[in-house]
Each structure stands twice: as C-alpha cells, then as structure tokens.
Amino acid sequence: MEIQSIPVSVNSIIPVSASAHPPNSIHRRDFPPDFIFGAGTSAYQIEGAAKEGGRGPSIWDNWTSNRPDQIVDGSNGNVTADFYHRYKEDVSIMKKIGLDSYRFSISWSRILPSGKLCGGVNKEGINFYNNLIDELLANGIKPFVTLFHWDLPQALEDEYGGFLSSKIVADYCDYVNLCFWEFGDRVKHWNTLNEPLMYTTRGYVAGAWPPGRGPSPVTTLPGDITTLPGDITALASPIKTLTKPNGGFFLNGTYISTHGNPGTDPYVVAHNLLLAHAHAVELYKHKYQACQKGKIGITLNTHWFEPISERHNDKEAADRILDFNLGWFLDPVINGDYPESMRHNVGPRLPHFTPAESKKLKGSYDFIGVNYYTSRYAKDNQDGPPHHGHHGHGHPPSPPSYNTDIKVTQSTKRPDSPDGVLIGPVAAPTWLNIYPDGIYKLLVKIQNKYGNPLVYVTENGVAEDNDNKLTVPKALVDETRKKYLDLHLRSLLDAIRKGANVKGYFYWSFLDTFEWADGYTLRFGMVYIDYKNNLARYPKESAIWFMNFLGKSKKRPLDYKEPDNVVIKK
DSSP, X not given: OOEEEEOOOHHHHSOOSTTTSOOOSSOGGGSOTTOEEEEEOOHHHHOOOTTSTTOOOBHHHHHHHHOGGGSTTSOOSSSTTOHHHHHHHHHHHHHHHTOSEEEEEOOHHHHSTTSSGGGOOOHHHHHHHHHHHHHHHHTTOEEEEESOSSOOBHHHHHHHOGGGSTTHHHHHHHHHHHHHHHHTTTOOEEEEEEOHHHHHHHHXXXXXXXXXXXXXXXXXETTTEEEOOSOHHHHHTTSOOOOOTTSOEEETTEEEOOOSOTTTXXXXXXXXXXXXXXXXXXXXXXXXXXXXXXXXXXXXXXXXXXXXXXXXXXXXXXXXXXXXXXXXHHHHHHHSSOOHHHHHHHGGGSOOOOHHHHHHHTTOOSEEEEEOOOEEEEEEOTTSSOBTTOOBTTBOOBOOOHHHHHOEEEESBOTTSTTOOBSSOBOBSTTOBXXXXXXXXXXXXXXHHTTOOOEEEEEOOOBEEOOTTSOHHHHTOOHHHHHHHHHHHHHHHHHHHTTOOEEEEEEEXXXXXXXXXXXXXXEOOSEEEETTTTTEEEXXXXXXXXHHHTXXXXXXXXXXXXXXXXXXEO
C-alpha cells in the first residue's frame, strides 16, 4: 500500500477541552503537602547513544546483539527514545506536566566503560549526567537516582561472572563512590538497586534475560500456572527443537537455556547484590550523608498475593511467596537475615551472612522503594515436582530450583469460581491484571510487618500494545491508563490514611521505552514516542490527566512543536 501523509493539528493530537478531560475527582491536595509525585525511566531503556560518548557495552547491549531471538521484536536499545540527545526537550515536558521529581538510572558503563575505576573514568558520561541533573534542578524537578538498573558492564560479566562473584562488591562500591562524589551535592535520593528480584530470577532462574543462565524449561499451563518439569529430554522430544551453541533449545517458540543452576545461582547472585547494597549504604552514610544531606535506599518489586481459598495452607502459601519475592531482599535490609520460610525451604543452598555482614545489612536504608503493578492468587503446592533426589509417582527427580523451592502455585483465576473469575481485568502486558486493592494491601503489610519504614512507590503503571496501525491522535487515547492511575492513587491514599509511611509516587514510565524482552511491542509511557517520525514526543491523555491531578490548568495545552505531517503506513 501507499504511504499516506496526513496533516495533523496540535488540537487534534492534544485534547484539552473540559469535556475531553473532566475535572479529576482525586487531586494532589488530598495527599500530604510534602508528598512527591514523579515518573521514572531507566538508562538502557531510553538513553540510546549506545556507542557514543565513550560508553562501554553493558550485558544488555551484548544480549540484544547476540540473542535477538530473546526479544519479541528482535530490537535493542541502541537508539530507543534518544534521551541522551533530547533530555532538555523531555525535561521541559516534565515541567509542563508538573512533576516534582524524575526517577532515572545511571549507566554504569557510561561513566566507567570497563566497569572498573582502574580502567578509567569517562568524563563525557560524567558530563552528561551533570548536565541532566542541572537541567532538572533548573526546572524545579528533583533527581531521584537509581545506581543499578540491570545494565551491568559486560567487561565485569566477562571477567568474573558479574554478580555470581563476590568480586563485584568492590567494583560496585568504586562505581557508586564515583557517583556520590560527582553528583551527590545535588542528588538527594539514591536507589542502590532496582528490582534485584527481576535481575536474579529472569537472568538466573528463567534464563530469559542476560546473562541467560537458566533451568529446566518453563511451561506455562492454563490459568497462568507455571511449573518446572524435571525431565528436559522427555518434554522436548515430541516437538521440533533448535539447539543453540550454549546447549539450549527452542520449546514451543520459547528459547530455553540449560546453562546454569537455578537451585543455587539465584541465591548466590541475590546474596552478592545485598552485600553490594549494604556496602554502598555504609559508604554513603559514613562518607557523604552528613555533608550532602541526602537519603539512600533500595527499590524492590513484588506482586500482591491473595490466598486462593480460606484454607490455612493457602494463607500460609500467600505469605510464603511474598517472602520469596519481597522478603528475600527486604528482610535482610530490615532485620539482617533472610526470611525463616526461605531458610526452611531452601536449606543449605541459601547462603549465610557473617555476623559482620548481618550487622551491616540490618537497617541499611533510609527509605524503601516499592514497585507494584499487579496481583495473583496463591495456592499451597507442597506436593509440587519432586527434587533433592526424591522420586515420586513414577516421575524422575527434578533438580532443585528457586521456583520449586517456593512450593506455591500462582494463578490469575480462582478455579472454584463458576466462570473462573480473574483477580482483575487483563491489561497490557498480558501478565498485568488490574487490581488496585493490591497496592493498598501491600503497603499496609509492609507497615505492619516491617515497622512502617519510609516508603516511596517507585513504579506503578500499565501499558498498551504498540499498534502500528493507529494514527498518532488515536494512539494518545489511553483510557485504561487514566483509570489505572485514578484507582491506584485512591488505594495509595487509603494506605496513607491507614498509617502507611508513604512519601512519594512515581508513575512508570514517563516515556514509551524499550521494554526489555518485550522490545518496542509495549508502551508504558504517559508520553508517546513516534518511532516512525524522528522520535517525536506527544503527551497521551494520561499525561493531561496527571497534569490536572497535579494542579496544572486543564485549559492549557502542552505546546509541542507540531511535525509537518504524520506518516501512516498502510
């Protein structure tokens, strides 16, 4: 078909009438006066300029280059939203929306290309982040900085296996020390790690993210119930497989890595992540905090888990899977050791902290970042796949794995309900069921179980599929996101009124980004990126909704430069 050029007016792209955007029934004035509202992104997902400015490669550069089969659309973050060159334009959009704060991450390999201080500091990278921070502050926006958002320098992965080695702790501390020194006079909120659960389980249990160390194949069964079969050969033999150099194969279109040990690797990696966090916090508190007067914390993610029935075992299962998701990292940071349920189920495969390490970890936070998107039902599964060499019901033994250690089955539906009622409506991505009660229950759980620490909701959001057939004006109509924001902010406010010590909320994400294994097939942003037309930025209706919520005039449009035309491919 022909390529058609269609003139588009600003008013047709950016609806600003009161009828299009009725007054918000919830407003920032409902929240405490010092409450922070912002939005977030991460370096690899938006910066681009992968080979510019002296940046070294990260494990995600290597992964997307060598394993495009692991990205839904075969894409990468080489250019993405080109934030590296367009950050001033994006900061101006943040200001117009009315954000108090912007959460972003620093690319370790952009400022230390080799990952190590002895390999040299890249001043171009330092200058980029200095300029970004200064631009934010000049526009009244507070930087909220993540130090590690999964993009480990490839050099450290090659040298000693990254976070599988305790050597990483010293190199990580050198890196964060450089960040504190260069940027800490202006950055008042630091996240040591973003979602270590995802980095650990996707990279070392599922093998679906770098470094691709995985287990037996994962099979998804009806009802979003995931099990790990013990016999790879038996499962794979009936279907066509494609062997990969590292010994993996394709199973029903999904690549399965057989390189790694999902019964030990994730626990070692998590242990080293926690030690790196503890050393970074100690460094900041002893060397910088008194003069820079900032705060430091860690950002953790989890679903909320509802017991699938009123049975005692299912209630325990909901608590146990929360331990294996949130408590795995939060218990050591708060209390100095792993949850008892993990000690019981994992046994000697779960590393031990020395008394000195436990002391360093305990209380190693000023705040806790909480990322929440969705919820699941939890069902006790003590009779899951046998492992540890024990045979049962004629099945071969299954090797121990993080997934089987939990002994819980997750589901989005209650099978006892007549029509299989979902825990919440399915949105995008398909794993995201909208369940706003979950954020309330999670925050109250943290309040009651962990002594009510200072919390920022550092991620919360929903996506839509990237439909290339939509015109730009139609793509900006994101009713689901507006409803998601409204419902979750209401539940968040309920948690605060219940006493939860929550001081900020960051929507994920500010821009449409490269969404890891989903590539560009999903759009989480409240600002639309036109990938077909010079990466032009347009606020979606949710950005206008958020602007109104934050108190900006609903009659004032976001005045972006309009392209001469919008090209639609048919």
